[in-house]
Amino acid sequence: MKRLALALCAALALGALGAIAASREPPELRETVYVFGTLIEIVIRGENEAKARSAAVAVGDLLQELHSDWHAWRPGQLGDVNAAIAKGDLAKVDDRLAAVLREGRLLGCESGGLFEPAIGGLVGLWGFHADTPPEGALPDTRDLADLVRARPQIADLIIDDTSVSSRNPAVQLDLGGFAKGAALDLAAEQLRANGIQDAVLNAGGDVNVLGRHGGRAWRVAIRDPFVWGAVAAVSLAPGEVLYTSGNYERYFEHGGARFAHIIDPLTGKPVQDIVSVTVLGRNGTRADAAATALSVAGPEAWPATARAMGTDTVLVIDRHGRIMATPAMRDRLEPIAGDFPTQIETVTLPDIEQPECSRG
Ligand code: ADP
Ligand code: MG
Numbered sequence: 001m002k003r004l005a006l007a008l009c010a011a012l013a014l015g016a017l018g019a020i021a022a023s024r025e026p027p028e029l030r031e032t033v034y035v036f037g038t039l040i041e042i043v044i045r046g047e048n049e050a051k052a053r054s055a056a057v058a059v060g061d062l063l064q065e066l067h068s069d070w071h072a073w074r075p076g077q078l079g080d081v082n083a084a085i086a087k088g089d090l091a092k093v094d095d096r097l098a099a100v101l102r103e104g105r106l107l108g109c110e111s112g113g114l115f116e117p118a119i120g121g122l123v124g125l126w127g128f129h130a131d132t133p134p135e136g137a138l139p140d141t142r143d144l145a146d147l148v149r150a151r152p153q154i155a156d157l158i159i160d161d162t163s164v165s166s167r168n169p170a171v172q173l174d175l176g177g178f179a180k181g182a183a184l185d186l187a188a189e190q191l192r193a194n195g196i197q198d199a200v201l202n203a204g205g206d207v208n209v210l211g212r213h214g215g216r217a218w219r220v221a222i223r224d225p226f227v228w229g230a231v232a233a234v235s236l237a238p239g240e241v242l243y244t245s246g247n248y249e250r251y252f253e254h255g256g257a258r259f260a261h262i263i264d265p266l267t268g269k270p271v272q273d274i275v276s277v278t279v280l281g282r283n284g285t286r287a288d289a290a291a292t293a294l295s296v297a298g299p300e301a302w303p304a305t306a307r308a309m310g311t312d313t314v315l316v317i318d319r320h321g322r323i324m325a326t327p328a329m330r331d332r333l334e335p336i337a338g339d340f341p342t343q344i345e346t347v348t349l350p351d352i353e354q355p356e357c358s359r360g
Helices: 002-018 049-069 077-087 095-110 120-125 141-150 179-193 284-308
Strands: 028-035 038-045 157-160 163-166 198-203 206-210 218-223 230-236 241-246 251-254 257-260 274-281 314-318 323-325 344-346
Touching (some): 028 049, 095 157, 120 141, 206 218, 206 284, 241 284
Parallel strands (some): 323 344
Antiparallel strands (some): 157 163, 198 206, 241 274, 314 323
């Protein structure tokens, strides 16, 4: 319920910032679909209603399809892959899932293993393979340690065209760290193919934009993880994306402590120090994965991880409310009501060599 309310809040923030009511404004069509644990809003602007509606319905259908194909714990294509891996068998997938797995492999490698879509076992042990936030006892530390030791990695997958198997039976795929990004990229591609020029796909603050909002850019808010409201706004150029990984929405509360749904693959424990990472880029899949990886990297290491993942426009908020931004992000931030909430530190990314990674 809380998540739905927050998603709605983000959607409203987008609407409020993006639209200035004027009588001669071209029409705007809005559709919503509840998938990937969030409300996704599709806004199509400046098209005749029939064309906009059929494009929005097609996007809704696509997202529903991806939601069931890529689901981490309900029966579906990914569930079949996980079942096959556990038995040491080979699974057949469609081209779309094969491509996402290859992309996941590339991004996992670039992140130095911090973005790790093979840790479904750990995510499940922490109780996040459910529609409602987990409650009750914490997972058994021995179970966690055993799984960390088994070191499931997406690099263990053998992807041969559309056949998938794993060298490591501990691999359990959970695409939650970049599924929304990958899905919105496909949805944006489909909108373009259907001749839509100006649109927004908004998954609770994770956004892909097409074109512009009339004479202006689409303007999107970055939520404040501590209080109801936004830290800043960003005007997105045509084709840009903005993704936030938050540790304030989905968490496990136990004994007064909060355990986030982003897990450090090396310790098996939820991340603690960073509450929110926002990445601006041109590819939703990459931005979503990077936001998750930087959350794991923590307050010291995130700049190096950002560099390694080729993302230079980043905003990070830690548990103490410290706000850090790269120079490229700093240039893009716009105050919402007069001023920014607290001082924003500028953090320059280090000059390090890009890791050599591939999809193969
Ligand atoms: P949000 O859903 O808030 O946008 P993320 O994009 O960071 O947040 O996705 C979090 C989800 O990613 C978790 O629910 C889980 O399914 C998965 N996940 C958790 N830890 C990792 C990790 N280290 N690498 C990749 N995926 C992860
Ligand atoms: Mg993510």
